[in-house]
Amino acid sequence: MKIVVASGKGGTGKSTVAANLAYSLLDRHPVTLVDCDVEVPNLHLFFDSEPETRDVFTTIPKVDTDLCTLCGDCGNFCRYGAIAVLKDRVLIFEKMCHACGGCMIVCPEKAISETPYPIGLVEDSNPLSGLRLISGFLKEGEVLAPRIIRSAKEMAEDDEIVIIDSSPGIACPVIEAMEDTDFCILVTESTPFGLHDLDLAVGVTKNLGLNTGVVINRSDGSDEEVRDYCAEADIPVLMTIPFDKEIASVQNKGGLISERMPGWKEQFACMYDECLRIGGVGI
Amino acid sequence: MKKIAVVSGKGGTGKTMVTAGLAEIVKSDLSLADCDVEASNFKLLYPGELLSAEDFHGLDVSVIDTEKCVQCGACLENCRFDAVEITDGLYSVRTLRCEGCGVCDYLCPSGAISMKKRLSGEIFCSATEAGPLAHARLDPGSGNSGLLVNEVKKRAARWANISELLLIDGPPGTGCPLISTVSGMDAVLAVTEPSISGLSDLSRLVGVCKGFRLRIFVVINRYDLEESVTREIEEFCRSEGLTVVGKIPFDPSVIAAVRRNMPVTRIDCPASEAIKKIRDNLSKELDVA
Ligand code: SF4
Ligand code: SF4
Ligand code: SF4
Ligand code: SF4
Numbered sequence: 001m002k003i004v005v006a007s008g009k010g011g012t013g014k015s016t017v018a019a020n021l022a023y024s025l026l027d028r029h030p031v032t033l034v035d036c037d038v039e040v041p042n043l044h045l046f047f048d049s050e051p052e053t054r055d056v057f058t059t060i061p062k063v064d065t066d067l068c069t070l071c072g073d074c075g076n077f078c079r080y081g082a083i084a085v086l087k088d089r090v091l092i093f094e095k096m097c098h099a100c101g102g103c104m105i106v107c108p109e110k111a112i113s114e115t116p117y118p119i120g121l122v123e124d125s126n127p128l129s130g131l132r133l134i135s136g137f138l139k140e141g142e143v144l145a146p147r148i149i150r151s152a153k154e155m156a157e158d159d160e161i162v163i164i165d166s167s168p169g170i171a172c173p174v175i176e177a178m179e180d181t182d183f184c185i186l187v188t189e190s191t192p193f194g195l196h197d198l199d200l201a202v203g204v205t206k207n208l209g210l211n212t213g214v215v216i217n218r219s220d221g222s223d224e225e226v227r228d229y230c231a232e233a234d235i236p237v238l239m240t241i242p243f244d245k246e247i248a249s250v251q252n253k254g255g256l257i258s259e260r261m262p263g264w265k266e267q268f269a270c271m272y273d274e275c276l277r278i279g280g281v282g283i
Numbered sequence: 284m285k286k287i288a289v290v291s292g293k294g295g296t297g298k299t300m301v302t303a304g305l306a307e308i309v310k311s312d313l314s315l316a317d318c319d320v321e322a323s324n325f326k327l328l329y330p331g332e333l334l335s336a337e338d339f340h341g342l343d344v345s346v347i348d349t350e351k352c353v354q355c356g357a358c359l360e361n362c363r364f365d366a367v368e369i370t371d372g373l374y375s376v377r378t379l380r381c382e383g384c385g386v387c388d389y390l391c392p393s394g395a396i397s398m399k400k401r402l403s404g405e406i407f408c409s410a411t412e413a414g415p416l417a418h419a420r421l422d423p424g425s426g427n428s429g430l431l432v433n434e435v436k437k438r439a440a441r442w443a444n445i446s447e448l449l450l451i452d453g454p455p456g457t458g459c460p461l462i463s464t465v466s467g468m469d470a471v472l473a474v475t476e477p478s479i480s481g482l483s484d485l486s487r488l489v490g491v492c493k494g495f496r497l498r499i500f501v502v503i504n505r506y507d508l509e510e511s512v513t514r515e516i517e518e519f520c521r522s523e524g525l526t527v528v529g530k531i532p533f534d535p536s537v538i539a540a541v542r543r544n545m546p547v548t549r550i551d552c553p554a555s556e557a558i559k560k561i562r563d564n565l566s567k568e569l570d571v572a
Contacts, residue, residue, distance in 0.1 A: 045479045079383060098382055102385060140490040220538065245508075249508070
């Protein structure tokens, strides 16, 4: 079972839900938690551990100046503006390169080869018995987030229960995180902003044909609009977490309500069973 | 014209609330841009009148004509983004995965592949109470959010000569949309909140912003929810040489205002007072009103 936790916007409590869900299942089964919010990963802040680190590379082209005739083909081909052929040399803008390999294919002189270029890293750790935590980190100023997400997900490929914390928004990193998962939990707040962003996120899960449920976080009790929306869109509301100073305080200090406050562990475990039922998957 | 972007390492810190509040109370002539193109919320608080809507085309997408395809497999083998697939012996492109690099088009021996324009969203201009607003909508699943941010900024730049201040509601995160937003700004206002992750996000955000020549100001929202972490954030700002221009208390009026689709500064409440102070501090620091 692969569950992805997402939201139209960040700050809704996505990481909190992912971390609590994982923690609540540990009595029953080993769990792998994958932090795919690679621009601002937070899950490692909930769990102390000594991770093993692996660098993630992309490739960038390298021009052999002895072979290059400055014909300009590579620069003309590149759709991302990552290569500029000047009068006396070829310039490469690493950060714009998508590593498509096209320039290497079009070069008539075979003057281009590729070299690895680090864009971030993936940490792998066992912070608690039964819990594996994999966190992707995109280097500051780099933009190829989907690459890191893919690497992080690949490391968890053979694990049985995988919970993925996606990045916010609705663009390419989210798609990368959602692909090949069995169920999507969308975390929202019951404000007009929350509803607007939830609607966008639902659009994405519908596009991908992904089974979806909603968690309402920081509820002040006035959730009718979100509930009506969910009923209309035929999406179940799986859980409601109230806005409560005690909950906020546990979370702001990096704690888990399923560990520190009574009843939450059971609620999260129940929610998992519900996801299984709707997703129609074993385990 | 002075240009300020309101940003946050992560969404949900109250960035739009602060931007909308400032938009209402600054004295300068204002133009506005909502660069949070993936979840644009500013318009909910400043509905205004729509002036224009244009299609936004991001990168192209590759399309295979199965009639012409001789099934050589070159496209599948060379696509680095796993965007080409075969179903029942027929080659096709998974649009969501295609990054429009054109490698398959270049290699196809039978001319079966073409690169098509892809509609990826819309760019709007609106007249709002606070000033002209450029904003956008990105289609779910599209890449190119950084490109779309650039387009939105271009629209807003047209108003440069008529206004004294450009105020941008920025995107969350530290990736391409954020980078596109902060480039060319005079200052960013980073909104954070007192939690362990808030501090971690802020420090990554500051790391990215330092690469650009701009001043970084910090606002701590809901600062009284965890004053020990607020002190840590202030300590961090001191050590990085960043000015904390305001601290906003937790205030139920904020949610009440959002529920009524209006900037919180229309209500007399502690959060409004705090935003007024932020305005005063910013205008001193940046020499605008
Ligand atoms: S295509 Fe090859 S030969 Fe031509 S400019 Fe580029 S590197 Fe040089
Ligand atoms: S690998 Fe692709 S994106 Fe990178 S420089 Fe070459 S053509 Fe451009
Ligand atoms: S254009 Fe590039 S990404 Fe798209 S299918 Fe062709 S090779 Fe793959
Ligand atoms: S490269 Fe062209 S001919 Fe070959 S499989 Fe792809 S579409 Fe068909």
